[in-house]
Amino acid sequence: MKFRYLVVVALSLILAPLAAQAQDYRLAPDNIDEIISHMTLDEKTRIVVASKSASFKRYPELEATLRKEIDGVAGRSSAIPRLGIPSTIHSDGPAGLRIEDGHHDHLATAFPIASALAATWNEPLVQEIGRAIGEEFRDYGCDIYLGPAINIHRNPLCGRCFEYYSEDPVVSGRLGTATTLGVQSAGVGASLKHFAANSQETNRTTINEIVDERALREIYLKGFETVVKEADPWTVMASYNRLNGTFTQESRDLLTDILRGEWGYKGMVMSDWTLDLRNSAAMIHAGCDMFQPGSSKHMKALKAAIEDGTLSEEELGQSVRRVLEMVVKTPTFAQYKYTNHPDLRSHDDVNRRAASESLVLLKNDHNTLPMRDVHKVALFGSQSYSFLTRGTGSGHVFSDHEVSLTDGLKARGIEITDDLADVYKSHIDSLDLVFINPELGWILGIEQCPEIPISQRMISRQAEQADMAILTIGRQGGEGWDREIDGPKGFNLTELEQGLIEDICNAFHAVGKRVVVIINSGMVIETASWRDRPDGILLAWEPGCEAGNAVAEVLTGEVCPSGKLAETWARDIMDYPSSEWFPIGDGRCTVESPHKEGIWVGYRYFDSFGVPVSYPFGYGLSYTTFAYSHPRIERTSDGFKAYITVTNTGSVAGKEAVQLYSTAPDADPNAAVMPKPLHELKAFAKTALLQPGESETLQMSVTDYALSSYDETSHSWVAPKGRYSISFGASVEDIRARASYRMRTEFKL
Numbered sequence: 001m002k003f004r005y006l007v008v009v010a011l012s013l014i015l016a017p018l019a020a021q022a023q024d025y026r027l028a029p030d031n032i033d034e035i036i037s038h039m040t041l042d043e044k045t046r047i048v049v050a051s052k053s054a055s056f057k058r059y060p061e062l063e064a065t066l067r068k069e070i071d072g073v074a075g076r077s078s079a080i081p082r083l084g085i086p087s088t089i090h091s092d093g094p095a096g097l098r099i100e101d102g103h104h105d106h107l108a109t110a111f112p113i114a115s116a117l118a119a120t121w122n123e124p125l126v127q128e129i130g131r132a133i134g135e136e137f138r139d140y141g142c143d144i145y146l147g148p149a150i151n152i153h154r155n156p157l158c159g160r161c162f163e164y165y166s167e168d169p170v171v172s173g174r175l176g177t178a179t180t181l182g183v184q185s186a187g188v189g190a191s192l193k194h195f196a197a198n199s200q201e202t203n204r205t206t207i208n209e210i211v212d213e214r215a216l217r218e219i220y221l222k223g224f225e226t227v228v229k230e231a232d233p234w235t236v237m238a239s240y241n242r243l244n245g246t247f248t249q250e251s252r253d254l255l256t257d258i259l260r261g262e263w264g265y266k267g268m269v270m271s272d273w274t275l276d277l278r279n280s281a282a283m284i285h286a287g288c289d290m291f292q293p294g295s296s297k298h299m300k301a302l303k304a305a306i307e308d309g310t311l312s313e314e315e316l317g318q319s320v321r322r323v324l325e326m327v328v329k330t331p332t333f334a335q336y337k338y339t340n341h342p343d344l345r346s347h348d349d350v351n352r353r354a355a356s357e358s359l360v361l362l363k364n365d366h367n368t369l370p371m372r373d374v375h376k377v378a379l380f381g382s383q384s385y386s387f388l389t390r391g392t393g394s395g396h397v398f399s400d401h402e403v404s405l406t407d408g409l410k411a412r413g414i415e416i417t418d419d420l421a422d423v424y425k426s427h428i429d430s431l432d433l434v435f436i437n438p439e440l441g442w443i444l445g446i447e448q449c450p451e452i453p454i455s456q457r458m459i460s461r462q463a464e465q466a467d468m469a470i471l472t473i474g475r476q477g478g479e480g481w482d483r484e485i486d487g488p489k490g491f492n493l494t495e496l497e498q499g500l501i502e503d504i505c506n507a508f509h510a511v512g513k514r515v516v517v518i519i520n521s522g523m524v525i526e527t528a529s530w531r532d533r534p535d536g537i538l539l540a541w542e543p544g545c546e547a548g549n550a551v552a553e554v555l556t557g558e559v560c561p562s563g564k565l566a567e568t569w570a571r572d573i574m575d576y577p578s579s580e581w582f583p584i585g586d587g588r589c590t591v592e593s594p595h596k597e598g599i600w601v602g603y604r605y606f607d608s609f610g611v612p613v614s615y616p617f618g619y620g621l622s623y624t625t626f627a628y629s630h631p632r633i634e635r636t637s638d639g640f641k642a643y644i645t646v647t648n649t650g651s652v653a654g655k656e657a658v659q660l661y662s663t664a665p666d667a668d669p670n671a672a673v674m675p676k677p678l679h680e681l682k683a684f685a686k687t688a689l690l691q692p693g694e695s696e697t698l699q700m701s702v703t704d705y706a707l708s709s710y711d712e713t714s715h716s717w718v719a720p721k722g723r724y725s726i727s728f729g730a731s732v733e734d735i736r737a738r739a740s741y742r743m744r745t746e747f748k749l
């Protein structure tokens, strides 16, 4: 009896601390250091190595904090059940939540792609989209949105331009901020990507992007700096490429000195989906805290590095801490009872508003649009019947519905000629347009539909029957490849497309009827050779699953177009200075990609050197007109506030996006030392819907820091004192009002 009693006492003495340990050491927001101190080396290496899928069955006690598999999510963090650390779920991005068909009877909302959202120039609207995306993530049980993607449109052939906002870092930074704030307001995190200078897709995991320090700071890093400082994304994604010789994922300069040291970032950095192609110890040392998707090879490599002293356990601990700081913020950690039924219908409205506001009216001769007395249209072009509404690759979104162009028009009482529609429909029915990655077997999206010739007889018949012709020209880019200059997905139009434009315009113009071309592309295409032929051109991007409604709203005048270009539409691909150093299917720039154009990206180049373009940065027509008046500058403690009054002087209600450009004192693009662009965007703002005759005064803030340029000799930001000319533009080529700001003393940082 006595012996049994002793055994019980002894056992309880041994087990009590273990029970306490199991109970006490469960991750909480305020015990992260304590948790780390109880982690084995194996656990520390596991936590920085993201798992590909979670094997929850082994941890029934954590079933509640973990979750079932969600098809199509890109990755997840590793769980350590004994310490109460759940696996968080990370999913693409950027145009909505990418989960896959199969497990959900209703999928997610496909929102307009980023280049379209940029054309709205509307920060609050983009923030609303971010919020809607965040709500869908949260309600499907996901924690991290892999976006926004804010790389610069250095060259329009880059296959992923559609996922990025603009050629300008202020637009990218401001809209990346709006998206991040919106997503994170729903309680999920954002992952700002791809940090940095991920300017091309060709050989993206090995390419060495060579960028001079000034261009890097002013063009390629500026947008990231803005989002980090103003929206504090929970995570940042380090890109695939090398930057000036070092992989960004192994670059301490970039991930620690600049991102954390200079910009004050406290969050976690994860790698882009690099597998085990990098040096694991170098990644941790650089400040890349999570390897996506990880493997046991990473864990072994980290342990070996600690054993041989090339990595310290403290450094690893720092990364572990940052991962856990992310984990405790997530809905998964909070055991959020996600519904699996986000209210998708409640997002249709903002989705449609953003889509129609992103459309850019490039040409509108004889007031062809909005359509008047048009009851029946002849819809030409395969893409008219298979509209590209979403991007491809990881940026594809499996949407729960899609409004076709024909349905959008029909809903507004516009008939379509059936005989022509039948020709296209049978062509499309004969094709399988599902776009599958041949190596991975996963669906990348819907393929651009090949164009077909239409006989002269059919075109003439359309010109008799229809009141107007619409021709949709489609172009698709995608992840992992860059576009070519020619060919069906190329920058230039094909002969077949050129022929269609010619024949349709001839036939319709001969009987006094109008032709409108819709450009259904996420990226710039060539327009100079054909834009004189049609009466109207509407750029519709890949506008999301409300596509048909948005396009029809603008065509019919239900919505007055207010989209403006956030990139320059050059006359010829070789006019972009970067084209000379961009891979164009000829083997060049497959190892190194020298950004020899430096800061002369987009309008900074075309505008400063007087190179004519098809459509300049900031350009977009409206159905109404606006006058700009009363430009005013008001000094603030760190810069100035600018005011401009915009009046709707036309006859329909509309919105106007105003761009604020600065010209530095003595700005000279040809100067040998510190050449400067003639105009640099520093801020922008958009009016509310103004009724005819109505005015609004817009306010924009600019700091002295924002006016500065990066001086490579002193490695600092410098703005000379003196008079800065401040221009208020409807586009970079259409300056409507000016003011000036005098900087009293030189700015230096």
Ligand code: BGC
Pocket (backbone or CB within 6 Å): 074, 092, 093, 146, 193, 272, 273, 394
């Ligand atoms: C892409 C990222 C994406 C990730 C996960 C990578 O290939 O570059 O943008 O978030 O895959 O799908």
